[in-house]
Amino acid sequence: MADRQRRLDFLDFGRRGALAPEPSGRAGVAPRPEPSTENRPAPATALTASPPSPWIGHEAVLPEFVRWLDGEETVGPAGPALVVRRSYPATVRLGRQPLARALDVDGARLRQIGRDDTLAQLDISRLAFIDCETTGLSGGTGTLAFLVGIAWLDGSTVVTEQYFLPDFPAERAFVAAIGQSLDGFDGLVSFNGRSFDVPLLETRFALTKLPSECLELPHLDLLHPSRRIWKHRLETCALGSIEQHVLGHFRDDDVPGWIIPQLFFDYLRSGDVRTLAQVFEHNRLDLLAMVALVGRLGQMLDEEVVPDDGPDLYGLGTLLDDLGEAERALRAYETALTLGLPPDLRSRALIRMAVALRRSGRRDLAAQAWERLARERGDSAARALVELAKHYEHEEHDYETAADLTRQAGLLVGLRPWVTGPDTAQDQLARRLARLERKARRAGQRPMTFTGGSEVSLVEPLAAGP
Known part of the structure; x- marks a missing residue:
């Protein structure tokens, strides 16, 4: 615990060094002169603080990083950084979804998926998919990203780069290398990145006194359209849940997200990068899942893939409705009602149908929808009447x-x-x-x-x- 506290305390970038233990045995905040030790009895063994382990130097970890993770050293704007590079043919499938289908998603579809006009002129090959592994989920200045994955589509290939922070003193070089990589793109794609990954990285860029314009690019956050479509069926709309239940891909021996911070601290104590092998694989699969998910969302908007589950079709209908595609939304609602919906969604589908029909001037059909809702005898029957x-x-x-x-x-x-x-x-x-x-x-x-x-x-x- 003392070692971990010492490392976290290094985040105050103005100083470096081991923390001096106070007489009580607790870690202090800053070194201070020790009083004379003459005639002082030796402290009890149980209260003696063990000396902190030395910093894990960049040079020390590099051979093991290359050997066990197939990584390499890259020279960035602020010094050397560690990175693992991979490439995958776009013909590879993640579960049922070919990665290549993301190449068919044009700017118009990107704008619809993200409901953001700034995405309309972008090319999918100019977008960087990003995902961070961090020392915690609370955010703020005390939380660091120690692994940042970046992926992009390069012709018929999906390329991934994973930048690794070997220890706290190397953070400036680590952050600068990430910024250099992102500078080559026109936009970002993430899963919950607007709320977590990008604010976290903005904090790290600020604390290392590096420019962060690369994080101000147009941003497609896949969490929001995913939640809109699948929240009615899935217990959770986490990326892993969508990967399993929508894309049909099940990971073998995947490391749970909640344990990843502890694995990084274990690595800091031992210096053994093999501790993090599963974390790198977890991060890579998150990147590939986002690429596959963009393709699936594009196919659904193009009607190449039609959900065969009523709640999913209802969710798709609400997205189409909000995009102003009333006719397609009505077809989605009607099909969802045919496939079957729980009572609450059935009422909501009929309400949306009636409102859309009335808005389009088909008032007789809207009245029929209200009548169907009235016959449901549910909580919305009074409104229908x-x-x-x-x-x-x-x-x-x-x-x-x-x-x-x-x-x-x-x-x-x-x-x-x-x-x-x-x-x-x-x-x-x-x-x-x-x-x-x-x-x-x-x-x-x-x-x-x-x-x-x-x-x-x-x-x-x-x-x-x-």
Whole structure:
């Protein structure tokens, strides 16, 4: 623990050296003169601090880095750095997904995937996929990236570079080498990189007094479209979960992400880079999974791959809906309903269908969607009845039917409030009903007076649920 504290304390870049133990045996914050040791009894063995191990020098680790990880030394702007380079034919599959399909994703699709106009003019081959392995997940100045993977598409090849921090004093050269590599690209691709990887790297660039313009490039974060599509089916939308359940790739002997910081600290104590072999493989597979995922998202937007699961199709429909592709979204919702959805998603799909149809001017079809929702007898039935009442009031001018539907909504709204605002749902329905009854009288229609019993309507009677 003293050794680890000493290493972490080195992050104060203005000084270097072992921390002097205080008389209590705890690590101090700064060295201080020791009082005379004459006539002082020897401290108890249990309280004697063991001397810290020396720094792992760059030259010391290089032979083992080359031997066990097939790495090499590269000369960067701030000195030598350690890197592992690999290349893979784009024809390689990650599970069911060929890496080469990412090459078909153009700027228009990148803009749709990321919902970011700055991506529209970019070429996929000019994007750097990035992923960091760190000393913790909390962020801030106390968290370092000790392994940064960068991947890109070079013609029919996927190239990966993994920059490694052998010990804390080498961080400036490590960060400078990363910046030099990223300077050659027009944009970034990550998985949750907007919230974690890039802010972390920005902190490290700032603390090492290096320019960070390479991190200000247009950025496609794959977490957000992935969560939009697959969150309704998967328990977690972590990259590993999507890799397994969407891409169909299962890793053998993969190291869990939560243990990676400890493996790095184990390496710092032992100096044995073999401790980190699985971490390098984990990082490489994360990079390849992002390349494959971009290809899969592009295929889904091109309708080359259509999900065969209702919740996934609903998620795709919401993405298409927000992109303004209403017709494709409607097809996705209808297919999702056919394949089967849990009750809550079924209601949400019908609501989205009705809203999209009404927005496109197909009000009769929108009314049919609201009627289907009313028949579901779920928590959204009151809303569906009110929307049907609006349709009969404004489109059909059938005020009697509109009033009847409003009364039925009144049976449900006390148990299932769905209107928010200063007025209660009951108040709003009461005002609507009074207005409809006035309109019905003026039109010579005879609205029924609600007596508390069941009434004839266009939908099946709705039983008040619990």
